[in-house]
Amino acid sequence: MLQITDLQAEVAGKPILKGLSLTVNAGEIHAIMGPNGAGKSTTGYVLGGRPGYEVTGGAVRFNGQDLLALDPHDRAAAGLFLGFQYPVEIPGVSNVQFLREALNAQRRARGEEPLSGGEFLKLAREKAGLLRMDMDMLKRPVNVGFSGGEKKRAEMVQMGILDPKLAILDETDSGLDIDALRICGAGINAIMRKPDKAVLLITHYQRLLDYVKPDYVHVLAGGRIVKSGGPELAIELEREGYEAVA
């Protein structure tokens, strides 16, 4: 599904990714772990197409397409979802309006019929229920006045509604208490653990991986993958630290 080959990228002229290679197949969940400054968030932003994150070398194929040639909205329509570490507040724009427009924009780009208001609300209610989120919250402006945990749950509701093929989740576990962590973990499993979908979890800690069991764990350090293994690698990292292991 996703083939990253020798990816190099810089931010404000400073090289961050220095030859990152990674392959993610359908049906797999990968975790990228690593110390601060390793390039974890940069990886997410580069794949999402955030302005200011300059690709200077390498290639990324996503389901046969050149991902890096697509604009952010076309990446979304192609089935990529980027979960933000810090979801952005958009005053005045309700979640419901935003998500309906976003979903229908994606559907149109794929040549599918847009959903009616009623169909959309039914879908939104179902996905909000999955994350135990009140529909009233979805009528409020995007992320405005939401607690850290509510923002992350709202991100997962967005993911459920948009139904991507590949989710790149950047520190979805940060700012979550234990209950919210469990709810988000269950949400990720329910939405994304399917034979035709894949997940790239970017995280500092092992704790999210207790709920969303990865098939592969990679250690990112100095802008490239320095070690890969199975789920046991995460436990080893937690116990021994990055320096000892990688």
Add this chain to the structure above:
Amino acid sequence: MSTASALLPTRKDEDYRYADLSALERVWPVAVEKIDLAAEEVRELVLVPEGRQVVRQLAITLARGARFDLRVLNAGHAYGRVGLDVRLEQGASFTLGAAQVGGAAQMLELVTNVVHAGRDATSRQVVRSVLGGQATGTYLGKVMVARGADGTDGAQSVRAMLLDRTATANARPELEIYADDVKCAHGCAVGELDAQGLFYLQSRGLRPAQAKRLMLQAFLAEAFVGAPAAEDLNAAAVAALEALL
């Protein structure tokens, strides 16, 4: 209707400092539209001027305890000017919500003079402008609190969003206070669309123009909060935005 001075204003006239004088000359003299509210009277007005060159000048008086809700959409004119002279007697309440949307070389102006003549009157002004191309949007707003008009509560919130570095926003909220017990607040900001917010919306599948429209629509809607005709005004504002994006 009465007629204003037949003499064309000049740049030295503060209220016309940024005006398009040649456009003004074509429509001069401008008839003043008078609106007088009787004591305790409650009224609303939605003003959406039409035409290439439009200049509207309103003189509004609010007698004791009267309430007036005015919403303005000043959009799409080569030159569009709305001037308001408002006088509030004791306990009166005046609400102005105005949106200006301009592109190309359009010039849009809102000039208000609000006089708190009696005690305990309230005025609220919310002005939101979205300007692209070489457009200029101006708000000149003076709140004058007369001697003895204690208990005055006046607020001006003025914000402009520039879509291009070539667009211009002029904003000058002004207070002139001759009473002691007065609450007057003004806020003023000129900015650009939040790049982070735009990327966030695009990452969910919205095209860049769609993402901008959504954010700008929300921004302009602040001028129409609480208006009975808010839905129609928002729709008209979106239509004006579409022409810009």
